[in-house]
Amino acid sequence: MNASMEMLDGAVKQNEEKILEELAVLCRQPSISAQAVGIEETAQLTASMLRKRGFDTQILPTNGFPVVYAERKGISDRTLLFYNHYDVQPPEPLDLWTTPPFEPEIREGKMFARGVSDDKGHFMARLAAIDSFLALEKELPCTIKFLLEGEEEIGSVNLGAFIRENKELLAADGCIWESGGVDENDIPEQQAGMRGICYVELVARTAGQDAHSGLGGSIFPNAAWRLVWALNTLKDQNERIQIAGFYDKVVPASDRDMELLADLPDNAPALKEGYGLDGFLLGLEGGVEFQRRAIFEPTCTICGLTAGYQGPGSKTVLPAEARAKIDFRLVPDMRPEDVLEQLRTHLDAHGFADIKIHFLGGNPAGRTPIDNPFLELVVQTAEEVYGVPQRIVPMSGGSGPNYHFLEVLHIPVAMAGIGYPGENIHAPDEHIRLEDLYKGIQHTIRIIRAFAEQ
Amino acid sequence: MNASMEMLDGAVKQNEEKILEELAVLCRQPSISAQAVGIEETAQLTASMLRKRGFDTQILPTNGFPVVYAERKGISDRTLLFYNHYDVQPPEPLDLWTTPPFEPEIREGKMFARGVSDDKGHFMARLAAIDSFLALEKELPCTIKFLLEGEEEIGSVNLGAFIRENKELLAADGCIWESGGVDENDIPEQQAGMRGICYVELVARTAGQDAHSGLGGSIFPNAAWRLVWALNTLKDQNERIQIAGFYDKVVPASDRDMELLADLPDNAPALKEGYGLDGFLLGLEGGVEFQRRAIFEPTCTICGLTAGYQGPGSKTVLPAEARAKIDFRLVPDMRPEDVLEQLRTHLDAHGFADIKIHFLGGNPAGRTPIDNPFLELVVQTAEEVYGVPQRIVPMSGGSGPNYHFLEVLHIPVAMAGIGYPGENIHAPDEHIRLEDLYKGIQHTIRIIRAFAEQ
Numbered sequence: 001m002n003a004s005m006e007m008l009d010g011a012v013k014q015n016e017e018k019i020l021e022e023l024a025v026l027c028r029q030p031s032i033s034a035q036a037v038g039i040e041e042t043a044q045l046t047a048s049m050l051r052k053r054g055f056d057t058q059i060l061p062t063n064g065f066p067v068v069y070a071e072r073k074g075i076s077d078r079t080l081l082f083y084n085h086y087d088v089q090p091p092e093p094l095d096l097w098t099t100p101p102f103e104p105e106i107r108e109g110k111m112f113a114r115g116v117s118d119d120k121g122h123f124m125a126r127l128a129a130i131d132s133f134l135a136l137e138k139e140l141p142c143t144i145k146f147l148l149e150g151e152e153e154i155g156s157v158n159l160g161a162f163i164r165e166n167k168e169l170l171a172a173d174g175c176i177w178e179s180g181g182v183d184e185n186d187i188p189e190q191q192a193g194m195r196g197i198c199y200v201e202l203v204a205r206t207a208g209q210d211a212h213s214g215l216g217g218s219i220f221p222n223a224a225w226r227l228v229w230a231l232n233t234l235k236d237q238n239e240r241i242q243i244a245g246f247y248d249k250v251v252p253a254s255d256r257d258m259e260l261l262a263d264l265p266d267n268a269p270a271l272k273e274g275y276g277l278d279g280f281l282l283g284l285e286g287g288v289e290f291q292r293r294a295i296f297e298p299t300c301t302i303c304g305l306t307a308g309y310q311g312p313g314s315k316t317v318l319p320a321e322a323r324a325k326i327d328f329r330l331v332p333d334m335r336p337e338d339v340l341e342q343l344r345t346h347l348d349a350h351g352f353a354d355i356k357i358h359f360l361g362g363n364p365a366g367r368t369p370i371d372n373p374f375l376e377l378v379v380q381t382a383e384e385v386y387g388v389p390q391r392i393v394p395m396s397g398g399s400g401p402n403y404h405f406l407e408v409l410h411i412p413v414a415m416a417g418i419g420y421p422g423e424n425i426h427a428p429d430e431h432i433r434l435e436d437l438y439k440g441i442q443h444t445i446r447i448i449r450a451f452a453e454q
Numbered sequence: 455m456n457a458s459m460e461m462l463d464g465a466v467k468q469n470e471e472k473i474l475e476e477l478a479v480l481c482r483q484p485s486i487s488a489q490a491v492g493i494e495e496t497a498q499l500t501a502s503m504l505r506k507r508g509f510d511t512q513i514l515p516t517n518g519f520p521v522v523y524a525e526r527k528g529i530s531d532r533t534l535l536f537y538n539h540y541d542v543q544p545p546e547p548l549d550l551w552t553t554p555p556f557e558p559e560i561r562e563g564k565m566f567a568r569g570v571s572d573d574k575g576h577f578m579a580r581l582a583a584i585d586s587f588l589a590l591e592k593e594l595p596c597t598i599k600f601l602l603e604g605e606e607e608i609g610s611v612n613l614g615a616f617i618r619e620n621k622e623l624l625a626a627d628g629c630i631w632e633s634g635g636v637d638e639n640d641i642p643e644q645q646a647g648m649r650g651i652c653y654v655e656l657v658a659r660t661a662g663q664d665a666h667s668g669l670g671g672s673i674f675p676n677a678a679w680r681l682v683w684a685l686n687t688l689k690d691q692n693e694r695i696q697i698a699g700f701y702d703k704v705v706p707a708s709d710r711d712m713e714l715l716a717d718l719p720d721n722a723p724a725l726k727e728g729y730g731l732d733g734f735l736l737g738l739e740g741g742v743e744f745q746r747r748a749i750f751e752p753t754c755t756i757c758g759l760t761a762g763y764q765g766p767g768s769k770t771v772l773p774a775e776a777r778a779k780i781d782f783r784l785v786p787d788m789r790p791e792d793v794l795e796q797l798r799t800h801l802d803a804h805g806f807a808d809i810k811i812h813f814l815g816g817n818p819a820g821r822t823p824i825d826n827p828f829l830e831l832v833v834q835t836a837e838e839v840y841g842v843p844q845r846i847v848p849m850s851g852g853s854g855p856n857y858h859f860l861e862v863l864h865i866p867v868a869m870a871g872i873g874y875p876g877e878n879i880h881a882p883d884e885h886i887r888l889e890d891l892y893k894g895i896q897h898t899i900r901i902i903r904a905f906a907e908q
Binding site: 361 | 487488489543607649653662664667668670671672674678681683686689693725729730732735748749751753755757758759760761764767769770771772774776779783805814815850879881
């Protein structure tokens with residue numbers, strides 16, 4: 001017999017301390033994919049967390065870091081897939097953390113640690129929901145599968161190939177995404193899609209070694225100058241990307257998208273305040289065009305620049321090498337392989353054939369149709385936990401490999417998460433609010449129950 | 455009675471071991487002005503080296519790092535001033551040094567250490583020459599003064615003011631510069647002037663903190679982009695600096711300069727090979743225009759770029775701050791204060807009023823007239839040591855504060871040094887050849903003798 005929601009929620013409450021302790025153990029384990037730190041250890045640790053819950057668990061190789069795959073049969077013939085990742089962003093700059101990034105600490109109802117929200121807390125929320133069913137019903141209402149990857153923070157470089165090669169293994173009727181949460185007014189959100197990404201590093205190299213700038217300044221090529229000139233050709237000061245063909249496949253926001261955007265709360269003042277901005281690009285101050293642009297506009301963001309001497313004071317050096325990290329956010333129906341080709345053609349055409357492009361990962365955008373029944377189920381089950389159903393946002397400005405789930409596995413994807421706008425993911429003092437964690441667990445319980453019966 | 459040159463040279467030979475040991479002690483002491491490391495200690499150490507040779511020695515304050523001033527009376531009423539500096543360039547990148555930068559080591563007739571050529575070996579060569587006179591004649595042929603500064607490697611920020619305030623103290627009839635040496639064929643060179651410099655850091659700041667590039671990419675200003683766009687306006691790809699008024703005061707090379715340049719050996723192939731260049735700027739391949747450009751053309755060199763994430767792999771961050779270090783090399787009659795003002799006006803006019811300019815040091819170019827008798831003395835006394843007189847190069851591409859000596863103190867300046875083209879100054883594995891050190895000492899002995907009698 002099915003346990004009541006009250007009983008299931010009660011089991012979560014009883015488990016509180018164990019949940020936080022298990023999450024802290026996971027957060028104590030660094031797993032920085034960009035720096036290849038702690039990957040194998042974290043794959044083993046997450047696999048053991050699944051095994052002790054009776055999941056058939058395998059650590060499967062990819063061309064990069066391994067995937068943790070797990071499966072446990074349930075009562076109904078429907079299969080729910082949880083997508084999570086065990087890797088985290090680099091913790092730098094370390095001196096801006098209040099407590100060390102890999103020493104989780106609870107302060108004022110929040111847990112602080114690198115990865116506690118993105119994505120270890122989300123993984124823990126799924127496990128805690130499962131624990132309640134297993135405690136009270138001894139089995140799962142439906143079959144549950146887990147796919148944990150170790151390369152989400154470096155662009156899920158190998159996940160697409162892994163999914164294409166494991167379609168049968170990963171077959172499911174719905175997929176709960178690794179992220180999600182509430183807005184600044186604690187309204188839960190359903191971001192029904194994600195922008196794609198194409199992340200590259202441009203490398204200019206003009207000499208075998210650095211030179212004294214007094215010697216070479218007038219006669220030697222300078223890698224930093226070549227990089228600056230090349231970058232300048234990519235985007236103009238009106239934020240228009242100048243790469244030929246870049247916008248060709250862009251699908252604009254639909255009328256329904258614009259309606260949903262118009263219903264969104266005005267988050268511009270909070271963003272301005274929170275990030276210490278003087279203003280937004282192009283003079284925008286909020287409104288539907290602001291919302292549209294934040295999501296439906298592809299980008300070319302310089303994420304990092306490095307060349308020559310960067311320490312205190314002056315050093316008269318002429319750099320032999322200069323590098324820029326660039327992320328392009330893609331909207332439907334742009335494809336990373338097109339951007340790469342267009343970028344190469346652009347650089348060659350503008351006299352920068354010498355500048356190398358290193359592809360560091362990417363995938364196209366993916367969207368779940370707003371009227372999809374699975375999406376609707378996730379939206380509606382939120383009401384019992386949050387007091388209101390999820391507010392649908394047509395797409396997230398961020399990226400993730402949902403494209404492969406949507407377009408290769410043909411599974412609808414929906415979000416149900418434990419994040420909130422102040423969580424500082426990808427930044428120092430990343431944290432979760434414990435109340436968001438508990439709500440996320442309760443929502444997951446309701447999703448599993450309703451999904452099993454759908 | 456005057457000791458013979460043979461006896462004076464003999465005293466140097468006898469002292470060999472002590473000279474190298476004293477130089478090693480000095481090089482073991484870090485003195486990195488850009489990083490404010492070891493400054494006071496090195497001022498004290500160099501002062502003690504002068505005091506033990508009977509010099510009245512003072513450590514005099516400036517608005518930055520102190521000046522070491524020393525004086526010892528001699529027989530003739532003429533006064534020779536040695537200008538040197540006790541600071542060195544930063545040693546980074548450390549991993550490219552064969553042995554640690556502040557652990558001097560002699561290998562294959564060379565001494566390796568940060569600062570061993572620039573400028574501690576030069577200072578040691580002056581002292582060793584003085585030691586020979588004191589050993590054999592008990593007093594100096596002429597009055598000798600030393601001015602050692604601690605800010606040469608950061609643009610001699612406070613030396614101009616110090617010199618203006620101490621004209622009487624520093625009065626002299628000739629000044630031997632801190633640097634110099636032989637070319638790739640071991641021909642001694644007289645660089646009868648130096649380009650000036652204006653070193654700045656540009657800082658773009660667009661937010662209080664970094665943001666996730668998925669969140670802010672389409673709507674937040676990006677400091678790295680603003681810096682790139684601003685830099686791009688400074689110089690075009692034909693190497694023409696676009697700052698209004700920048701070239702207004704440029705004095706072109708004279709006919710005599712061009713004759714001297716035409717006599718220079720073709721160093722283009724050696725530079726190309728040594729620095730691993732595919733070619734030089736503007737398709738130059740050597741010849742008199744190559745030589746002219748290397749020296750008589752002002753520059754705008756990006757010495758460093760820094761923004762956002764620079765580690766391995768990818769991080770999807772939108773940087774709040776971006777910085778560029780830039781050095782402008784100045785030819786007569788350009789002035790750093792003009793360049794600063796023109797740069798500010800340029801940035802404002804191009805929409806970059808938000809970009810801050812930090813002035814990190816500078817001074818105008820300075821030239822000694824090629825027919826000056828003191829210069830001629832230094833050129834001719836080289837012959838007995840090197841087999842040929844110095845070859846006159848009208849100006850050096852590098853910079854130094856010789857302007858203050860020439861135009862404020864009205865002292866002719868000439869070079870006599872221990873460097874050679876392979877010495878790696880400002881780079882890993884900086885070194886001197888010991889034979890160059892001994893020749894430099896012998897040349898200094900002859901300069902002192904001839905100068906006292908001039």
